Amino acid sequence: MNTLTSTALTPAVRALTDPGGYLMPAPELSTLLGVGAADWARFDAHWDALTLDTHMADGGTYRFRRYGQFDVETSTGTLAVLPHAPYLQESSINPLNGGVERHFDPLTEEFTADPLLRSLLLTMATLFTAVDGTAAWNIKLHPYRITAGDDQTGQPAPEGRHRDGVTFITSLMIRRLNVEGGESAVFADSGEELLTTTLTHPGDLLLGDDRRTLHSVTPVRPVDATAPAHRDVLVVAFTAR
Template sequence: MTRKSSPQTKEPNSDHPLEAARAALISGGAHLVPAAVTTSCLGVREGDWERFRTHWDQLSVDSCSSALGARRLRRYGQFLLTPAVERIRLLLQAAFVQPEDSNPLYVGVERTFEPLTGSFVADPLFRAVLRLLGQVATALDDPAVWNAKVHPFRVVASPEVDGLPTPEGPHRDGVTLVSSLLIGRQNAVGGESSVFDPDGGLLLTATLGEPGAVLLGDDRRTLHSVSPVRPVDRGRPAYRDVLVVTLTPG
């Protein structure tokens, strides 16, 4: 599906390593970046994804989703990203509030989550991911500063209860760029990501299977959801670890 660019949209830079992603965001609103491309762009070495994944063992229970029957662990933090000088600044911890015309379960609701750990914030791989997303997002808008909301998630499934990455169903986050980066999967099947146009037409569907695979969406023009996660071996728990980062002009 091809769409006209908005007045704020910048044409893709042919020298950018993620040119295809930038062009796809402009034309269709969504793009899946293969793990190999992300890994190459970030300069990730063997073992880096597994080392980075250990931060997900430090997440806390998401009590808001637990009330809906979903088993999710998470933390949350907010940053200012200045692309011109590649500056990243952590903001003071605050409640997470989604705007109108976004997530139907939580519009206007103040949700409080445990902050990101200091080791996560300082991790060079996390900072490289944030800078890379800031470069990609300039295909959609070109502010002097981006506001980045950062959510490391773990969705847990058991033989009795499926893991629900998006209990709200197809939704927006009320931002400019929404991204979901796979960090790891254990004993898990399902978790298929889908992106829709505003009328519900399917634009893209994919299962993030390898660490480094990242789904990008122009949140102003699309909706997204993820199917339930189930254990492959029903005798063991299953989980799906992702890093969700959203960007809006700051």
């Protein structure tokens, strides 16, 4: 990590050390990654390839997604795609959808090879290494599209206030189309609200220490019920290896 990057990451490192949550606005992240509007527009297109999540215990058909994993070594900058596998959370972590293997379509090759994604993952890994001291991470990627309409409200976090059973959890805004709502909040274990924000711009990034905080997102509804409406995000979970 060079001196410029170290300095740029300092506010995030401090916030994640105490109290445990940080909002990185899109201009700050774009500067770190060296990307612009054209890069975000190209990245956005991957969300049109997501497929319906058929594992929703609430019966909802509002969530589209894919799933995949990487391993990363920050000491060498090595980032490796892992073989596709089912996703499993314990029911104690996810009482709504946990306790069973969930089989999702894999990430597309175009998505995993996108230079913005690779830069994003390496930058976040460097940040979390600075916070935690761990240099080897397992990374689970969850690109989501939450749709909303007259027939159903979109639920970005249908399990309510929760943690994911990982080390660090992040949520990256990709696009909001014709929706209202979707307010994100981070809480201490005591219940104290540490941070509340509505991710709005492509590149707005919310980061949290999942061991010490919980998070939630309010439902989304269409502004114009006659037009398509969705909220696209990339949730990335880092677990120390």
